[in-house]
């Protein structure tokens with residue numbers, strides 16, 4: 001038998017948790033699904049630009065506080081991921097990965113984005129990583145050469161955090177200059193063990209005993225260099241994995257959820273907030289703002305449905 005709520009929220013990141021806080025404060029019964037309290041921000045070592053914290057705050061600290069606040073407001077947070085969201089005559093049926101069923105007239109997709117992968121052989125081998133905070137410490141003996149693929153803020157953050165552990169970090173940047181914030185570029189220039197290859201791309205991963213031990217990099221489309229590495233950290237952007245939403249829904253060309261001015265998707269009653277939606281800024285503060293707005297629009301929608 002299904003449990004009834006006013007709102008199903010998919011994702012325990014800043015968008016989903018803020019939506020839960022605001023929806024609870026409007027008296028809605030809210031179920032929030034996800035297995036990481038705080039979502040992606042727990043993977044950010046130091047958040048320097050979230051308002052209210054002079055000198056910044058640890059990502060894990062901010063994520064845990066958001067989660068605790070949603071809990072204290074009375075949101076139902078079972079700490080499981082949603083397996084699928086299906087259409088139902090009363091709105092939506094959510095089925096958790098553990099099999100429990102949940103019904104609600106409205107739902108919010110706030111499940112963020114996943115790292116993009118390179119579609120070349122050996123991409124599934126050990127030694128390819130997507131999070132320096134999670135996997136950087138594997139190289140703490142300071143003997144490794146590591147590659148970072150990408151050239152934006154994400155690549156800059158990854159390279160800086162890996163430079164603490166590795167002997168040498170090589171940023172393989174497909175563009176002709178680093179596109180990261182000036183402050184990050186300056187920090188990279190000041191580090192003695194980070195090199196940047198421009199107009200460069202990884203053409204092949206070489207795998208030894210099951211794990212990546214080298215890469216072939218093409219520079220300016222012609223020159224090919226082999227570099228022995230102990231690991232490659234991917235930082236070429238993020239995309240939405242919409243598999244959980246088993247309902248036809250409109251997306252942009254690059255796969256993000258399209259929303260209207262009330263953050264509703266093309267499916268009535270299904271809203272989207274944070275990184276997963278078509279937006280021009282993917283930051284914690286914008287995810288929180290989406291969460292606050294989406295709760296208000298979902299409240300209006302559910303009140304109208306109940307009339």
Ligand SMILES: Cc1cc2nc3c(=O)[nH]c(=O)nc-3n(C[C@H](O)[C@H](O)[C@H](O)COP(=O)(O)OP(=O)(O)OC[C@H]3O[C@@H](n4cnc5c(N)ncnc54)[C@H](O)[C@@H]3O)c2cc1C
Nearest residue numbers: 011013014015034039040082111112274275282283284287
């Ligand atoms: C390296 C890096 C550094 C960054 N640094 C900063 C920074 O300094 N400042 C800043 O403002 N922003 C920063 N960002 C961006 C920021 O992390 C995101 O904009 C923000 O976390 C988006 O929040 P969200 O709630 O939309 O999604 P997320 O934080 O991604 O949370 C979504 C959660 O939903 C979960 N989920 C996915 N599928 C399901 C499912 N089926 N069921 C349940 N849960 C599911 C995901 O696992 C995830 O935990 C950084 C991002 C990266 C990658």
